Amino acid sequence: MLKIHDATRKFGGLTAVNQVSFGVDAQEILGVIGPNGAGKTTFFNLVSGAIPLSSGQIVFNGVNTGGMAPHRIAHLGIGRTFQIVRPFGELTVLENAMAGIGSRFCTNFVRSLGLYQRRLHLDEARELLSRTHLLPYQNETARNLPLGLLRRLEIARALALRPKLILLDESFSGLSHKEAASLVDLVRELRRDGMTVLLIEHNMQITMDLCDRLVVLDRGQKIAEGLPASVRNDERVIAAYLGNDD
């Protein structure tokens, strides 16, 4: 469903993402791994439209997303979360979820004038929160929540637009063992509901356990791709992580 052809992004003299190509199948959980500075987050920013491609193509369900603004890519069905969480801090948890639902109404001025505190919409927002186990916190101000809950809140907010593909940028980092385990369950649930998941993760145990396939980036280039077990034993991957003595 997502095809990446020679995606390249240069920042001045630095090539952060260098001719990366691979495909993602529908309902797949694909992990993007690699050492720090490998270009993983830059790659996610290219897919979500936060920064434009220098060259190459990203095609989502047959639509070339090159040059599209992030909000248009979101409406195509790509949701994302951030490595450094970006909740709407002054709004409550419920309002954060409502804001996500609001993106369906904010496509033109007249529609955006609808009142949002309707039972129908509140129920939908609470449904999103209950899926992400945030319902007990619905009236809390988002900035008062701990990191684990904010990571789930970002997922809830992204789910509001009913995405077909969701990008999780280190959603597991900084979580307790228990929090991470419940998030793993949530990701599996999302896939069962027909969603495709692309995730960046440093925790090897989680990626090996959760992902169907892995793509390994190092210094902007794709150095390996395949099943978790085979990637783990790939010489180039081991060299990238541990360094080689040449």
Added chain:
Amino acid sequence: MFDDYTVTILIMMAVWSIVTLGLNVITGFAGQFNLGIGVYMGTGAYVSAMLTTQAGFGFWSAMPLAIVAAAMMGALTGLPALRVREDSLAVLTIGLVFVFESLLVYLPYFGGPVGISRIPRATFAGVPLTNNGYLVIALLALAAAIGICWYVKRSWLGLALESVREDEHATSVIGIYPARFKLYAFTIGAALAGLGGVIYTHFIRFISPYDFGFMPSIYVLVMLVFGGIGTIRGAVFGACLLTMLPELIRFVQDYRNLMYGCVLVLLMLYQPRGLLGSDSFVWLQLLRAKNSLRLFFTNGRSYAQNS
């Protein structure tokens, strides 16, 4: 009903409340810095004054045109906000208000530095209104402004504005185009400030460019910050209190700038959300008092929260 002095204060309280509500839409709801709200108030005031003194319009037919002109000015000056953010935007809006004031001063067409005088009174059914009658109109305009803000805050539009204020990039990633909503905020806020300008013009009946320059714009910002930025009650409370205070206390009038400055410094240090902002000391005490009263009247049975 009231003597002229009291009516004047009440009308000015309504005028500044409306303008502050306008700034609240731009800066409070959408988080876009604006130190030049005088531009929109002045556009409303000048268009209405020109139309009634030179083009033979009446108060009621000039008002909608003046508001539309102010809204257009808002959309136009909102365009830079699509590229410039936060502190740069604040500086840019200071520039805009100086340009606006200077243009009015230098262009004789707008009356130059002496401004426009002999602006007609508002009429109702062909009869010029007394001050008491005009107070009714000012209060109706204020009620309309509050109604509009109340509605915006509860609409998807208002939620999107607050999302933009909190995090622009996160807003775009969930599928909302921030630029579009910034422009809406500037347009709606400017229209409200323009309405305030119209009400001001036909009451004072003499306007000069300096009435809508940098200092008045800053006063409006002080009113908003003082009352509680981002809230409707705060905007109205701040504007009313800071309009009334110099009249009530002679000392305050003589040292207006000194007092406003000190108030700003102290508020930012101890109550950055303003006196009636959410989470502010006074507001939390009021909520607590309300809850105690409610418990008292229901014999200790607390209400079930509907959520």
